[in-house]
Amino acid sequence: MKHGEQERLDVGINHRVICTAAQHYRGFPVNEASDGARSLRYLQPRLTNSGEVVILGKMWNADVQKWSDDVLKIPRRDASKGDKDDYDALKRLVDDLLNNHQLAKSVSIHNFTGLGTVEKQLLVYCIWPTPGKGYNACHLLKYWENLRRLFFYTESGDARENPINLLTYSTDSASFSSSAVNKLMKPTE
Numbered sequence: 001m002k003h004g005e006q007e008r009l010d011v012g013i014n015h016r017v018i019c020t021a022a023q024h025y026r027g028f029p030v031n032e033a034s035d036g037a038r039s040l041r042y043l044q045p046r047l048t049n050s051g052e053v054v055i056l057g058k059m060w061n062a063d064v065q066k067w068s069d070d071v072l073k074i075p076r077r078d079a080s081k082g083d084k085d086d087y088d089a090l091k092r093l094v095d096d097l098l099n100n101h102q103l104a105k106s107v108s109i110h111n112f113t114g115l116g117t118v119e120k121q122l123l124v125y126c127i128w129p130t131p132g133k134g135y136n137a138c139h140l141l142k143y144w145e146n147l148r149r150l151f152f153y154t155e156s157g158d159a160r161e162n163p164i165n166l167l168t169y170s171t172d173s174a175s176f177s178s179s180a181v182n183k184l185m186k187p188t189e
Contacts, residue, residue, distance in 0.1 A: 028116035029167035104129030
C-alpha cells in the first residue's frame with residue numbers, strides 16, 4: 001500500500017483532504033476507517049493551516065455539529081474574571097480544564113482507502129480528541145451523516161464533480177460502531 005504524501009492536518013475534518021480524495025479516487029469505491037490512539041493529556045499550542053494559534057488537548061464534544069465550539073483560542077485578559085494579564089487568562093483556562101477533567105486521553109484518527117483502484121493511497125482526513133465517556137452509536141451516525149454530505153458537496157455547498165463513493169467502514173472499536181451499523185441498516189417500517 002502506498003501512503004499519501006504528507007499533509008499538514010488541522011484538528012477536526014480537513015476539507016482540503018476530502019477534495020484531494022475526490023480527485024484521487026475518481027468515483028471508485030472507498031473505505032472509511034477509524035482508530036483510536038492514546039494521547040498524553042496535556043495542552044499544546046498549534047498553528048493552524050489558516051495561521052491561527054489554537055490550544056490542543058481538550059476533549060471535544062461527541063456531537064460533530066458542535067466541534068467548532070471546541071476549538072480553543074488563546075484567551076486574553078478579562079478584568080471581569082480577575083485576570084491581571086494574559087498569563088492569568090491562560091492559567092484560568094488551564095485550571096478550568098484540569099478541575100473539570102477535560103484533557104483528552106485519546107484521539108480518533110480517520111482515513112480513506114480506495115477499494116477499486118490499483119494504487120490504494122491512504123488519506124488521513126480527520127483527527128479529533130475524543131471524550132472520555134459518552135461517545136456512542138448516535139454520535140457516530142451523526143458523524144457519518146455529516147461525512148456523507150461532504151462526499152457529495154463541497155464546503156461551500158456546490159455539488160462535487162467527482163463525489164466520494166463510500167462503500168465500507170472499518171474499525172477495531174467494535175462495540176458502538178457495530179451498534180451504529182445495526183441502527184443504520186435496520187428497516188424503519
